Amino acid sequence: MEFYKVINTRRSIRKYSRKDIPKDVLERVMLTAGKAPSGRNRQNWKYILVYDNKIRNKLVAHCLNKRFIINCPVTVIVCGNVIPDHNRGKYMGKYGSVMDAAVTFDHFTLAARAEGLGTCWIGRFNNTEIKTILDIPSDWNIVAISPLGYPEDENAFKSCGNRINYDKLVSIDCFTSKE
Numbered sequence: 688m689e690f691y692k693v694i695n696t697r698r699s700i701r702k703y704s705r706k707d708i709p710k711d712v713l714e715r716v717m718l719t720a721g722k723a724p725s726g727r728n729r730q731n732w733k734y735i736l737v738y739d740n741k742i743r744n745k746l747v748a749h750c751l752n753k754r755f756i757i758n759c760p761v762t763v764i765v766c767g768n769v770i771p772d773h774n775r776g777k778y779m780g781k782y783g784s785v786m787d788a789a790v791t792f793d794h795f796t797l798a799a800r801a802e803g804l805g806t807c808w809i810g811r812f813n814n815t816e817i818k819t820i821l822d823i824p825s826d827w828n829i830v831a832i833s834p835l836g837y838p839e840d841e842n843a844f845k846s847c848g849n850r851i852n853y854d855k856l857v858s859i860d861c862f863t864s865k866e
């Protein structure tokens with residue numbers, strides 16, 4: 688699919704069909720997620736694909752009871768490995784692992800879209816509880832969660848959602864452009 692079409696038609700999908708995702712499609716999406724850049728090419732991320740319904744049911748309670756995260760073929764969780772602050776400059780240091788995981792997750796959502804698959808970036812979850820459920824080591828944190836599957840509504844990808852216009856998005860020379 689053409690690059691800008693992927694960008695312009697990606698939407699957060701909250702209703703999924705039960706149609707299985709072919710193995711080769713899923714692998715393509717995950718490998719594309721792994722092509723994302725990261726600081727010093729650390730690739731300090733890890734995806735957990737959760738299929739087991741017993742485990743998935745436990746996750747829901749820690750995602751504001753949003754059942755759509757498991758009403759799909761697979762629930763995808765990206766974790767970031769904590770990077771010591773000094774490896775990333777002073778101010779940005781503590782955000783390093785979150786930035787890297789966010790970049791790969793965006794690649795993931797776009798690759799999924801290119802394959803006709805829906806995602807919904809979930810940022811509201813209980814990191815501590817889900818880490819325990821999934822046996823995630825202490826030096827890793829969950830950065831994002833998403834359901835993955837084909838949308839129930841085949842028109843779900845019609846257009847991009849509302850976005851601010853160019854003038855609000857971009858300013859010239861300083862934060863507020865001067866005439």
Ligand SMILES: Cc1cc2nc3c(=O)[nH]c(=O)nc-3n(C[C@H](O)[C@H](O)[C@H](O)COP(=O)(O)O)c2cc1C
Pocket residue numbers: 697698699700807808809810811847848
């Ligand atoms: C960092 C981040 C966190 C988000 N967290 C949630 C969330 O917890 N629950 C949810 O339903 N959607 C969540 N979303 C999805 C946004 O609501 C959605 O991307 C936004 O409304 C724009 O809609 P669109 O993705 O369809 O273009 C999140 C998106 C991002 C990027």
